[in-house]
Amino acid sequence: MQIANRMQGISGSAIRELFKLLGDPAIISFGGGNPSKACFPSETIRTITDELLREKSDILLQYGATEGYMPLRRAYLDHILPDNGLHGELENVLALTGSMQGLDLICKAVINPGDVVLVEEPSFLGALQTFRVAQAKLVTVPMHTDGVHADELEEIVKKHRPVVFYTIPTFQNPAGYVTGAKTRKKIAELAAEYDMLVIEDDPYAALRFCGEKEPTIKSFDTSDNVIVLTSFSKTISPGLRVALCFGNKDLIRKMTIAKQGSDTHSPNLNQAIVAEFINRGHMPAHIEYISGVYARSAGVMTDAMAEHFPEWVHYEKPVGGLFIWCTLPEGWDAQELFKRAVERKVAFVPGAPFHTTEGAGLNTFRLNFSAEPEERIREGIKRLGDLLKEMAEEK
Ligand SMILES: Cc1ncc(COP(=O)(O)O)c(C=O)c1O
Incomplete structure (x- = not known):
C-alpha cells in the first residue's frame, strides 16, 4: 500500500503516546494538558443538554x-x-x-x-x-x-x-x-x-x-x-x-x-x-472558579518543587495556564529521567519533541499541574526530586 509523501517520517505525538500510560491509575501524571475532572461544569451541562434535547432536538440532531x-x-x-x-x-x-x-x-x-x-x-x-x-x-x-x-x-x-x-x-x-x-x-x-x-x-x-x-x-x-x-x-x-x-x-x-x-x-x-x-452567563463565574483551582494546584506544585527539587532545576512560577517548564543543567537527558520516573510511577513530557531544531531541548521537560489532586502532586514531585538527586549523584 502506498503511504503519501506528506506522512513520511512523521511519528506519533509524544503526548498521544503518553496517553497510553494514563490508563494505569497508579501513574501520577504531569503529562497531558488535561483540565481537572473537578473543573468540568457537569451539572450545568446536564441541565442545558436536557433542555436543548427537549426543545431543539429537531434542529440539533x-x-x-x-x-x-x-x-x-x-x-x-x-x-x-x-x-x-x-x-x-x-x-x-x-x-x-x-x-x-x-x-x-x-x-x-x-x-x-x-x-x-x-x-x-x-x-x-x-x-x-x-x-x-x-x-x-x-x-x-x-x-x-x-x-x-x-x-x-x-x-x-x-x-x-x-x-x-x-x-x-x-x-x-x-x-x-x-x-x-x-x-x-x-x-x-x-x-x-x-x-x-x-x-x-x-x-x-x-x-x-x-x-x-x-x-x-x-x-x-x-x-x-x-x-x-x-x-x-x-x-x-x-x-x-x-x-x-x-x-x-x-x-x-x-x-x-x-x-x-x-x-x-x-x-x-x-x-x-x-x-x-x-x-446564560455561566462563563465569568466558571472561569473565576477554575482559575482559582489551577492557581492553588500550581502553588502546591511549586511549593513541592521548592522543597524537593535540587536548586539547579530552573523554572518560573506560573501566573496562569496549565504548565511549568523545567530546564536541567546542560548534558542532562530528560528522556532518561522520564524512563526512570515512569518506573516510579510518575509521568511528565520530555522537552525535546517540542523543539524543531535537531538536538535542542534535551535537558528540558514540561510539568502539568491541573490533572492530579493535591496529595498526588506533592507525592509525584517528591518522587521526581528524589530521582533527580539520585541521578545527579550517579553522574
Ligand atoms: C496551544 C494549543 N492549541 C491548541 C490545542 C488543542 O485544542 P483543542 O482541544 O481545541 O483542539 C492545545 C491543546 O493542548 C494547545 O495547547
Missing part, C-alpha cells in the same frame, strides 16, 4: 451548517470577542471541531509544500505535527521567559519570509510564558509589513491567576492578517471539541470550504451546549 451553529457564532461575536477588545461579523467566524481543526484548515487553505512556517521554540506538539503533515518548512524563533523577542522575530521574518507565524502568546504550551503587549503590537506590524498570516492560538489566556490580561495580537491588527483560535477545551471541556476562529473573511471562506470536505460541520449539540453556557 439534524445536519447543520458548516460555518457553525448560529447561536454559538453570535455568542462568540457578542460576548467572547468583545471581552478581548475584538469586534467583527458572522463572516469572520467559523466554528471548529477543536482548535486543532482550525490549524489543519488553515494549513489546507494557506500552506503549499515547502512554504516557511515560523514557530516558537519550544512550541505545541499538535501544531508542529499539523505543519509537518502540510509539508511546511519549519523555522523557529526562541521563547524567552518574557515570550518572543521583537528584534529576534523581525530578523527571522526578514531573512526567511514565512507565510505563517504560529504563536501562543499567553501561558504558552509548553513553556507557560507570556509575550508582552509591545511585542504583540510589533507582531501585528510585521504581519502587515511582510504580508504574513499570524495564527494567534490562545486556549489558556482565560486561565490567569493574577495580574492584568494582555491585549490580543489581533487587537493591533490593521491588515487583517491575524487569525485568532479560541478553544473551550481548557475552560469548559476538551471532550466537547468546540472551538471557533476569528479572522479575514476570505480566509474564513476558504477554511469553510476545506471543512466541508473534512467533517461537514462540528456536532450541533456540542456547539449548542457551549452557546447556552455562554448566553
Whole structure:
C-alpha cells in the first residue's frame, strides 16, 4: 500500500503516546494538558443538554451548517470577542471541531509544500505535527521567559519570509510564558509589513491567576492578517471539541470550504451546549472558579518543587495556564529521567519533541499541574526530586 509523501517520517505525538500510560491509575501524571475532572461544569451541562434535547432536538440532531451553529457564532461575536477588545461579523467566524481543526484548515487553505512556517521554540506538539503533515518548512524563533523577542522575530521574518507565524502568546504550551503587549503590537506590524498570516492560538489566556490580561495580537491588527483560535477545551471541556476562529473573511471562506470536505460541520449539540453556557452567563463565574483551582494546584506544585527539587532545576512560577517548564543543567537527558520516573510511577513530557531544531531541548521537560489532586502532586514531585538527586549523584 502506498503511504503519501506528506506522512513520511512523521511519528506519533509524544503526548498521544503518553496517553497510553494514563490508563494505569497508579501513574501520577504531569503529562497531558488535561483540565481537572473537578473543573468540568457537569451539572450545568446536564441541565442545558436536557433542555436543548427537549426543545431543539429537531434542529440539533439534524445536519447543520458548516460555518457553525448560529447561536454559538453570535455568542462568540457578542460576548467572547468583545471581552478581548475584538469586534467583527458572522463572516469572520467559523466554528471548529477543536482548535486543532482550525490549524489543519488553515494549513489546507494557506500552506503549499515547502512554504516557511515560523514557530516558537519550544512550541505545541499538535501544531508542529499539523505543519509537518502540510509539508511546511519549519523555522523557529526562541521563547524567552518574557515570550518572543521583537528584534529576534523581525530578523527571522526578514531573512526567511514565512507565510505563517504560529504563536501562543499567553501561558504558552509548553513553556507557560507570556509575550508582552509591545511585542504583540510589533507582531501585528510585521504581519502587515511582510504580508504574513499570524495564527494567534490562545486556549489558556482565560486561565490567569493574577495580574492584568494582555491585549490580543489581533487587537493591533490593521491588515487583517491575524487569525485568532479560541478553544473551550481548557475552560469548559476538551471532550466537547468546540472551538471557533476569528479572522479575514476570505480566509474564513476558504477554511469553510476545506471543512466541508473534512467533517461537514462540528456536532450541533456540542456547539449548542457551549452557546447556552455562554448566553446564560455561566462563563465569568466558571472561569473565576477554575482559575482559582489551577492557581492553588500550581502553588502546591511549586511549593513541592521548592522543597524537593535540587536548586539547579530552573523554572518560573506560573501566573496562569496549565504548565511549568523545567530546564536541567546542560548534558542532562530528560528522556532518561522520564524512563526512570515512569518506573516510579510518575509521568511528565520530555522537552525535546517540542523543539524543531535537531538536538535542542534535551535537558528540558514540561510539568502539568491541573490533572492530579493535591496529595498526588506533592507525592509525584517528591518522587521526581528524589530521582533527580539520585541521578545527579550517579553522574
Ligand atoms: C496551544 C494549543 N492549541 C491548541 C490545542 C488543542 O485544542 P483543542 O482541544 O481545541 O483542539 C492545545 C491543546 O493542548 C494547545 O495547547
